[in-house]
Amino acid sequence: MKKVGIIGVGEYLPEKILTNADLEKMVDTSDEWITTRTGIKERHLAAPGEASSDLAFKASVQALNNAKIKPEELELIIVATITGDMSFPSVSAILQNKLQAKKAVCFDISAACAGFVYGLSVAQQFISCGTYKNALVIGSEVLSSITDWQDRNTCVLFGDGAGAAVLSEVKSGGIISTYLGCDGSKAGILNLPAGGSRNPATHETVEKRMHFLKMQGNELFKIAVNTMTQAAETVLKQAGLTFSDVDLIIPHQANRRIIMAVAKKLGIPEERVYLNIERCGNMSSASTVTALCEAVQEGKVKKGDIILLDAFGAGLVWGACVIEW
Numbered sequence: 001m002k003k004v005g006i007i008g009v010g011e012y013l014p015e016k017i018l019t020n021a022d023l024e025k026m027v028d029t030s031d032e033w034i035t036t037r038t039g040i041k042e043r044h045l046a047a048p049g050e051a052s053s054d055l056a057f058k059a060s061v062q063a064l065n066n067a068k069i070k071p072e073e074l075e076l077i078i079v080a081t082i083t084g085d086m087s088f089p090s091v092s093a094i095l096q097n098k099l100q101a102k103k104a105v106c107f108d109i110s111a112a113c114a115g116f117v118y119g120l121s122v123a124q125q126f127i128s129c130g131t132y133k134n135a136l137v138i139g140s141e142v143l144s145s146i147t148d149w150q151d152r153n154t155c156v157l158f159g160d161g162a163g164a165a166v167l168s169e170v171k172s173g174g175i176i177s178t179y180l181g182c183d184g185s186k187a188g189i190l191n192l193p194a195g196g197s198r199n200p201a202t203h204e205t206v207e208k209r210m211h212f213l214k215m216q217g218n219e220l221f222k223i224a225v226n227t228m229t230q231a232a233e234t235v236l237k238q239a240g241l242t243f244s245d246v247d248l249i250i251p252h253q254a255n256r257r258i259i260m261a262v263a264k265k266l267g268i269p270e271e272r273v274y275l276n277i278e279r280c281g282n283m284s285s286a287s288t289v290t291a292l293c294e295a296v297q298e299g300k301v302k303k304g305d306i307i308l309l310d311a312f313g314a315g316l317v318w319g320a321c322v323i324e325w
């Protein structure tokens, strides 16, 4: 089996920034509540008409340049998203055309906030067994398009953005271990009720605001802490490593309190946890990959470092990955 690593990363965050002060004018909330309960100060919002493939394209161009790979060298594109441009075709097919990556096989993954880690794992299999040489894995979301801007329980939490990673065979290091999981019995805790085959769009679904994301946040909180802790423990054990070997943990950015509770349980000090939640909010599949990209760009990830990605989201799904950079 070939060793597979990330050889380039990129991100794109839309220009518009929505601050907690802006939200105070929209719903009954306060900067104090949002900051202390979530750790979020601001989030980026896509412009009207800007879709997931537009964000994915910009992040991908940066990642390909960073990896020094041309689009025509790509054989696989996987986009993790829950906010595709439309129900079909896939964002990855639309992106393939934008990039002119004509040789690439393309499909999307619906694994919510764990989508990027799921995508990494799938791409790794294709490359390690020799089916494809270069793959592009993206997390891209325009969550503002499914956010109920009248619901203070959810609208303060989410943001838009995209991150991309180019995967290829590497001589040393690379992905050491991945661990994925799912518990479909709790699918009702976080979902978007209408617009699919269960509740196709009608005047009634629109009037009942069923085309917006619904979340039982409080219930998710405890499950998120326990599941992310368990996923991190499992993937590290599989890798034959311990928490003292981890140079940086890059978790899904749903809530600063969740992340810090997980770090505490794992015995990982705060300075070894990467956060972009304060500036970006929760961007679902785009959170872990943009955080990874920023950590690399800021020089917080150096060659030989052990990094741990740890994500959890709607499904419920989870995924963790240990990488030697």
Ligand code: UT7
Pocket: 028, 029, 030, 033, 034, 037, 038, 113, 152, 153, 154, 156, 216, 217, 218, 219, 220, 221, 224, 253, 254, 255, 258, 282, 284, 312, 313, 314
């Ligand atoms: O990314 C995928 C996975 N997602 C998650 O893992 C999210 C997990 N959940 C969370 O991060 C947190 O549960 C939230 C941030 C969503 C909520 O924080 P919480 O500490 O669990 O608050 P809560 O839902 O228990 O609500 C506490 C109070 C309620 O008021 P009462 O009933 O106690 O009077 C809410 O109505 O806070 C109220 N509240 C707000 N107040 C001001 C809820 N949202 C707001 C708000 N501003 N935006």
